[in-house]
């Protein structure tokens with residue numbers, strides 16, 4: 068496998084006459100993206116229908132794409148499909164609009180600011196755990212999504228209670244599935260055509276809109292609630308002409324925060340537990356660290372720093388099961404990335420999932436070994452060889468937030484309960500939708516930790 072900056076003209080698998088490589092991708096997206104790296108090295112050329120694209124694995128080429136030449140690109144055109152429901156918020160917008168909103172919300176995501184959320188995060192986890200009964204079985208994936216959703220709702224938007232979680236997460240389930248399906252199709256039936264699927268999709272979209280506009284309207288009638296939170300910052304912001312955001316713009320920013328902010332962390336945590344439950348040695352080391360560092364207390368922004376093994380467990384779960392398993396960029400003008408000569412409009416994909424399976428940087432890539440992150444692994448491998456949160460000006464704004472909440476939730480669940488897969492649980496398979504989630508969820512039996 069190539070680890071040098073690739074200079075030869077990119078090659079790729081031969082596909083079918085009409086669809087190119089799309090069928091192979093649709094059949095097994097993760098296998099397809101991983102095999103390309105094995106077979107073609109640092110960059111591969113593929114074709115989805117009429118569109119020729121490139122998939123980058125080489126860390127140096129990634130640096131060009133995401134950092135040094137990033138101004139020549141916008142977010143992947145295929146994500147237009149996601150725009151139907153997330154709209155034009157910070158994760159999908161381009162140019163000046165993106166820069167303005169990112170600048171506006173960035174202060175809420177600095178390490179220093181995030182630390183102030185630790186107590187609220189811990190309170191939310193505690194409240195959830197109080198409802199768990201030892202000996203009962205639970206759908207862990209749902210519980211964790213409830214926790215990460217409640218954390219976003221409380222810390223960024225000062226919202227309490229579970230009704231927001233239900234009113235947003237339920238319609239999102241269907242939208243997530245359909246959106247992923249539509250993104251993988253060469254041709255989707257336009258939404259204005261009244262098919263049963265389209266009707267279900269549109270009604271889920273309407274439910275999602277209703278829930279988010281309700282939150283905005285409630286805040287408008289009670290502007291004093293949540294002073295200084297992200298919602299108030301968005302509502303008080305004014306552009307150069309002194310104009311505030313429209314309701315639609317507010318809706319788009321809230322939607323992206325709810326979706327990007329809860330699902331990714333929930334999946335990463337669920338994957339982490341799936342590995343811990345199957346690795347008694349890892350579990351013992353975690354217990355040892357929690358007992359030593361926390362001595363029964365909830366993690367805080369201070370003890371977080373000392374929970375290094377816990378962080379490594381999460382890094383390793385993020386490596387093996389990167390929730391954001393693929394993403395990409397589309398060129399807004401002709402541009403070269405290493406050996407790739409891109410025409411305006413052409414797209415480049417990259418897959419954190421596949422990149423993290425490169426044995427050059429991660430020997431025995433399929434093994435769950437948190438210890439590999441010890442002794443500053445991330446300083447010993449190329450900078451863009453490990454990118455669960457992406458990189459550059461379009462990299463994840465919530466990376467510190469996510470790490471803090473995941474450490475807090477992992478510790479607090481594990482301090483109180485030992486989780487076991489329910490007897491006869493089927494193997495946990497991966498389901499690559501908008502993010503990489505455990506297919507059919509993970510059901511566990513909750514045992515009191517002795």
Ligand code: HEM
Pocket residue numbers: 142157158159169219323324327328329331332335389390391394395454455456457458460461462463464465466468469
């Ligand atoms: C384990 C958890 C998370 C993972 C793995 C993750 C991963 C990512 C990745 C890979 C990107 C960049 C996509 C690209 O380059 O095309 C991204 C962007 C983004 N993430 Fe996260 N994320 C996580 C948690 C969060 C949280 C907690 C929030 C908010 C509280 C958040 C908000 C965002 C936003 C707004 C963007 C778009 C940034 C922009 O385009 O300027 N993420 N995330």
